[in-house]
Amino acid sequence: MTSSMIQIEGLVKRYGTTEALKGLSFDVPRGQVVGFLGPNGAGKSTTMRILAGSLKPTAGKAKVAGIDVVEDPVEARRRIGYLPENNPLYEDMMVAEYLRYVADVRGLSPAERKPRLTRAVEACGLTTVLGKDIGQLSRGFRQRVGLAQAILHEPDLLILDEPTAGLDPNQIVEIRHLIRELGREKTVILSTHILPEVQSTCSRVLIITDGKLVADDTPEHLTAAAEGGGVLHVVLAARHGQLLELSKVKGLLAGMPGVTGVDEAESDGPGTLGFRVRFSGDDVRRTLFEVCVQNDLALLEVRRTQVSLEDTFRKLTTDARRAA
């Protein structure tokens, strides 16, 4: 028994001449909830399909709970529950009928079938729609059916490809809640490009671009590592009605220790100037105040904004693309 739930080593996938994965490697220990991030076309779904067994890699190794997905595909597939992108379902089947079908194909024994069906139905809140045709369900309920199908056999690993895509905000909150619940007992890997989702559900983030891993850390670390300090929005005016020189004021701000860049930003109208001050390391608001006093400037507004995961994501994925 290894403690790794997912081991991916040098994974390559080529579709014709395009290379979707270019030697991807990572390792996920048991019990983690991992967010898999990347722009469209980065190779998220390809990686998940390989793990789930519906796609064969061109080269490299992928193991689920220590079982190679190419060498022992059926055994590896027993260990996973998979919610594909777009959640395809048999529209003409009833919910109960469909779940029973999946249980049968998965070969659940008659003894374990019933309790597991009941548990999956309850966990996903499907009790009220069991007798409905899947084709008549709302997207939120469809997604729950997809999840119920994936957890039915109590797999070690849940692979969820964009589980909240196309849902309304209420449904998103519900599904996230469900995923968090499931994540207590299982290893989960979910792909998304909605960043708050990662911050609210995952303990680890993997960012891939162009088929390569560009970041692997906790959401908090990634946020902090992006740019150290942060950004200040500053609006200034003259204290005694004197004329303000843009370049001079900009120079004053840029000269403060710790400041890494100053851009013009929206002002508050005539006679005022707005700036975006980027800084690293310690807070510069105190220095900013001193500078204003010394130079006869009125500080109309100071607002500090945290660097979001979104900034990190954009920075990492565009940097990698530029380097390529």
Added chain:
Amino acid sequence: MNGAIAIARREFKTFFTSPIAYIVLGGFLLLAGWLFFGTLFLAGQASLRGFFGLSPILFVVLVPAITMRALAEERKSGTLELLLTLPVPDWQVTAGKFLAALGMVAVGLVCTIPYAISVAALTGPGPAFDWGPVVAGYLGLLLLASAFIALGLWGSALSKNQIVGFVVGLALCFGFSFIDNFALLLPDALGQVLQFLSVDYHFENIARGVIDTRDLIFYASLTAAGLLLTTQTLAAARGTEGSPS
């Protein structure tokens, strides 16, 4: 085999939720019944020869209509993706689809048993009605249908378009039925090869009531070939299915 049986059961049920099953079954019973009773009363012969002569030709069209959606529909709706991640080997997916279609054909054939019974009832008091060729004929039809289903499934596996599945299946079934039609015009050796490849030729042998292992082996190999091609096409889908995203 659990997986195959579960897949077959689902597939069989969905036949009856779509109009195709009723159209195919209804069409078969109507055409077979009409042509059969027509010849029965015209010829005044109490035999099922008309029915058994006709059914193979009807099957050329009807069997691909049964199999056309089997895999194409799963591809189109994306459910194949999920099916490929369930812990069943590819051959069981093929086997499940095959059994369901065979079940459909069996339902159609069972519905024609009243024809046989009414013919038996119409037989004069003299010689008893000979059930031997009837049983052999039904067995032959099932074997022939198996081969057609296997070919039709392969057609269905090739694309996500049902119509393509139908046309490929139809072309293959048609080809294997009428391949020996020009056998007389060809050199003897070649003619014999073509005759051996003909689904009809072997059916006629069986329908005569002579069950020869050569005929059985022919049907078994043609069915196996179709099923293997289907399974291989499914396996190949794992290499290419889906666009990079």
